[in-house]
Amino acid sequence: MSSFVVALDVGGTSMKGGLVTRSGEVVLTDRRATPRDEGPAAVVGTIRSFIDDLAAAGGGAPAGVGLAVPGLVTADTALYSANIGWRDVPAADFVPLDVPVMLGHDVRTGGLAESVLGAGREVSDFLFLPIGTGIAGAVILGGEPYGGTAGWGGEIGHIPVFPAGEVCACGQIGCLETYASASAVGRRYSARAASPATAEQVAALTVSGDPLAVEVWGEAVEALSLALATYTLLLDPSAIVLGGGLAEAGPLLSDPLAERLRGRLTFRDAPPLRPAALGVNAGMLGAALLGWRAAGIPDAGATWSLDVLKSPRVA
Ligand SMILES: [Zn+2]
Structure with missing residues (x-):
């Protein structure tokens, strides 16, 4: 299995991406504009190429991909977003590679990160x-x-x-x-x-x-x-x-x-x-947890160090 996952936090104006190892090291982060004005297909296309570029920077296919997206969403379909304008986009459409993928709601994915890694770790x-x-x-x-x-x-x-x-x-x-x-x-x-x-x-x-x-x-x-x-x-x-x-x-x-x-x-x-402990990185870190869950490692975050995660790496 690959040593990293690709994690993406998709917002209405920009998206934050990262490569996160199984031990929680954030080895790379990057940011791209969300081309919302060009329509939902352009946003999906930008997500695909962003994932592709991050995977290439990591040296190959990731173990999994996690995506935090706005609107109504299930683990395998982005159902609807008023902000971005998409409807019923299957998770696989976002990912240009044949790897497992899991979607999450943007705020709930940030909440998951605070729960597993951050201010909610003890409760x-x-x-x-x-x-x-x-x-x-x-x-x-x-x-x-x-x-x-x-x-x-x-x-x-x-x-x-x-x-x-x-x-x-x-x-x-x-x-x-x-x-x-x-x-x-x-x-x-x-x-x-x-x-x-x-x-x-x-x-x-x-x-x-x-x-x-x-x-x-x-x-x-x-x-x-x-x-x-x-x-x-x-x-x-x-x-x-x-x-x-x-x-x-x-x-x-x-x-x-x-x-x-x-x-x-x-x-x-x-x-x-x-x-909150994770600041603007919460969504991306939560997406990393989803990526590891997709890869079959549901408890990947249990050993991650908050000090590493708090380091201001997101561009
Ligand atoms: Zn209202």
Whole structure:
């Protein structure tokens, strides 16, 4: 068997690829633009040639290929992605070589990596919550991501938190994502201050006591505390793992959020909030785990060292 797998994390704007050995060494990483504007066939073609090039750089056919993709997905078919526009693409179509392949949902695959290798390594039931342009979640039960009946499981960003609130891009009213995603924080501050600001700038303004920033930041925390109280009461997680751009704010987000969450829960403890451990590499590392699973080595990640994985190798 080959000594490495090819792992790809396919996003709407770019894809991260890597070669990962059975002992968890990330020997090569690379990044390519996702040609979304050219249509789904072009995206599939780019994935194929990216995999081919990574395999060639590794010196031959990999033991397996793992792919993290957006939208609805099963282990062997990319069913649908509004973002990329594909429908019912068989896993084999992505891979130019005759090697085993396994697909996974992008956020759930990142959650798998946090579960096996990262912030969820010591616990088996947690929520992985990346807060970025949008808010997605990976429900981790028994160490594995749970996708639900049709693959919609974990869409915590579209839990209604303010029922009389703003209309979400999804068409529902008052979704968490409308108040607490990084884009929402930037957008909502910009609208009130009548000057553009990113979530990062709003965070800095919050620290300096800017009243509008404090208000917008507080509303994001409030929205998150409502959704996390719901999640906690429903699934009794061991931890909530915060990731994505907004979590870069660290204690500025997690301290008031932990306090607000504790305040909402009367008859039980609140689960601890933990920072994600794998950052932007989570999807690619999760895809590597899928690649090894496809190759028949389901427990490949058990011995991988976090220190190696945290090294900032992804271009
Ligand atoms: Zn929504």
